[in-house]
Amino acid sequence: MFDDDAPDAPPPGPNLFGEEPTQEAPQAAAYRVLARKYRPTTFADLIGQDALVRTLRNAFAMNRIAHAFMLTGVRGVGKTTTARILARALNCTGADGTGGPTPDPCGVCENCKAILADRHPDVVEMDAASNTGVDDVREIIEATRFKPLSARVKVFIIDEVHMLSKAAFNALLKTLEEPPPHIKFVLATTEIRKVPITVLSRCQRYDLKRVPVEVLAAHFTRIAGIENVAISEAAITLVARAADGSVRDGLSLLDQAIARGAEDASEISGPMVADMLGLADRGFVFDLMDAVVKGDIQAALRISDESYERGADPGVLLSDLLGLAHLLTRMKSVPSLAKSGALPEMERTRGAALAEMLSIPFLGRLWQMLLKGLQEVEAAPDRRAGAEMILIRLCHVADLPPPGELVKKLTENPGAALGGAPAGGGGGGARAVANGNVVMQASAAPRALTFLDVVGLAQAKRDVMLYAHLRQSVHLVRFAPPVIEMRLADDPRIPRDLVAKISRMLEEETGRRWTIALSNERGDPTIDEQEGVATAQARDEALAHPLVQAILAHFPGTKLDTQDAPEQEPELPADWAALVPPDELYEGDE
The missing domain is CATH 3.40.50.300 (P-loop containing nucleotide triphosphate hydrolases)
Structure with missing residues (x-):
């Protein structure tokens, strides 16, 4: 039988011009994106x-x-x-x-x-x-x-x-x-x-609405499975976010990611897709926010340099920082968002810790400065230099009080000097930051140190990760300065150097060495767990109130909505140097 669709085979031997026939390469089937x-x-x-x-x-x-x-x-x-x-x-x-x-x-x-x-x-x-x-x-x-x-x-x-x-x-x-x-x-x-x-x-x-990120991610995961492509969840999430609600854009990016990962035939990873997209890694953005919040210019510029070397555009890095500021503001305004399954793990953990310690006025000022800074970067002859100047400016104003607070202080005490203690030695609770050490100026009488003071010190120093782990991961067994005995929660996300960080922070503040001992004893519940018990207890007490019971009886189906009480920030001691244990305890410990 003859195949009418088969190409004609070249005749044997040389052609009329004495040339040997050449075998044409088979044409590849057209690829459909x-x-x-x-x-x-x-x-x-x-x-x-x-x-x-x-x-x-x-x-x-x-x-x-x-x-x-x-x-x-x-x-x-x-x-x-x-x-x-x-x-x-x-x-x-x-x-x-x-x-x-x-x-x-x-x-x-x-x-x-x-x-x-x-x-x-x-x-x-x-x-x-x-x-x-x-x-x-x-x-x-x-x-x-x-x-x-x-x-x-x-x-x-x-x-x-x-x-x-x-x-x-x-x-x-x-x-x-x-x-x-x-x-x-x-x-x-x-x-x-x-x-x-x-x-x-x-x-x-x-x-027709923009397609949500989680719906796009599920769609792309299903297609990757059909195409037998190994791609990580982080990579899929990056593609879905970059698609900006567009299915076609996302599939085009997924096509590109598959081609990008074909060179080593391994799983397509998040960093690989971030490099392809020229995006700053999400961890870089959080690290940069930490540095800006602490006012650490050196760390902020180092993170910016590393991001630039990986191919991220300086303007994109600032744009990601702007997006994080918006997310933190939403999480601050709507606390339940931190427990939403729609957010990735990093946003739920690191984002929640950042939102917990930053104020709305600070985040609002950060948003305005970044918004203005992005315009400056677009107009700058050197985008990288423009972005670095914005980061330096953000770090310098991180510790400045909001304008409203300054006006209030000047109104209440016209003789007060900006940046210094109010005239007459008053104004308890004001905070000065010098050389990275937090010194509390107050007229309150000295009291004994507590573990909450250590947590408050981490917050005052704006060490977001340390503050979060002190609240969520530490079960206090014994607090007897200069010795702290604790049990750490069974959580793989706890950094290995957590104990060293706590010890280093206390040593920098007191000028003395502290001993942080890990114990196998159960210890107290974490601070977050204690606050959860307090919230449940408040709900039970509200349900037991006669007036509430009468309302529930008269209106069947009514539900009691108990909102969490405003979190009480740890009250920092008046002066760490004045309240630390006597020298002989340190010497005996050594």
Whole structure:
């Protein structure tokens, strides 16, 4: 048997010119990018657009299908895809050829196959970005006079419809308002505000939303599994975040990440994708925020240098820092966000610790300075230098009180000097920062040190990680300065040098050596656990109150909503140097 599609084999021996025949390399099959390969073909395949799908399904079920649809949303969320699914749903005849309009097109009838292959004569797609004139619209109007060749209805899909000229819009109005019964219009745009209201009023409008990060991540994970690609959860999350709600953008990035990871055939990791995207690693952003909060210029510039060497753009690093400031402000305003499963682990842990110790005025000032700084970086002749100047400025103002606090101090005590102690020695509770040591100026009488003082010292020094672990990971067994005996929680995230950090902080503050001993004894609950018990106890007491019981009895189904009381910040001692144990205890310990 002969294969008509097989290429002709070259004749043996040299050709007419005495040259030996050359064997042509076989042509590789054309590769289809993931964005086209996994393009939805039914409403069930659309992700993140539940409201749209539900409404259209109901419209088909009730036979209330509009004559014109307006689909709007950012790029890559499924506008054109939805238009094509609508065209198939309107013209599907079923596998047996007797079906009617359905929200679940069969995909096997002639109409479905032709529309899927973009070759159906009755489904016309026009790109308004390149066909903007009134003559282009007149061709559509002329075509509406003729009945469909083989389909049930003719469908005109006009993409980027906002690009049409004013004359073109005016020419389309009458036909759009009263089209023939065999005509349907599906218009799509990314700029809904540029579409005349006269056009919008003649269409059913559907707003396609940005797809949430977690939905994109699940979608990309499923596709990676089908493609037999090993990719880490961190890498998938980076791709989903970079997609900015666009499925098409995300699939294009996933395609690129797969090609990036093919060189060593190993799992595609988060750092690999971050390097591909030119993004700053999320850990770098948190480390940079820690340095800015502490006012540590040297650490901030070092982190910036390391990020730049990895290929991250300086402006992107500041933009990520701006995004983190927004996240921390939200977590400060809505504490329950820290327990949300929608946030990655790092945001829930390090972000919660940062939000706990930073104030809203500080975060607001940080946001304003970063917003202004980004504009300066864009205008700077050297973006890296511009970003470094912004970081230095942020570190210098980290310890400055908010303007409102300064005004309040000056109003209450006009003789007070900015940055110094108020005249007359008053103003207990003011804090001065010198050489990294926190000195509390107060007129309160000395008292005994407690473990809460150590926690408060870590907070005052703005050591976010140490402060968080002292609250969440330490079970105090014995506190007898200069000896602290404790048990650490069984948590792999606890750094190995935690004990050394505590000892070093106390030694820097007191000028003496402290002994931090680890114990196997159970010890007290952590500070966070103690606060949780206190909250539960307050709820029980509220439920036991006669007035609350009477309200619950009169209003069945009522639930008691007890909000956490404002956290009481540890009261720092007046002066560490005055309250530390006597010298003989230190000498005896040595």
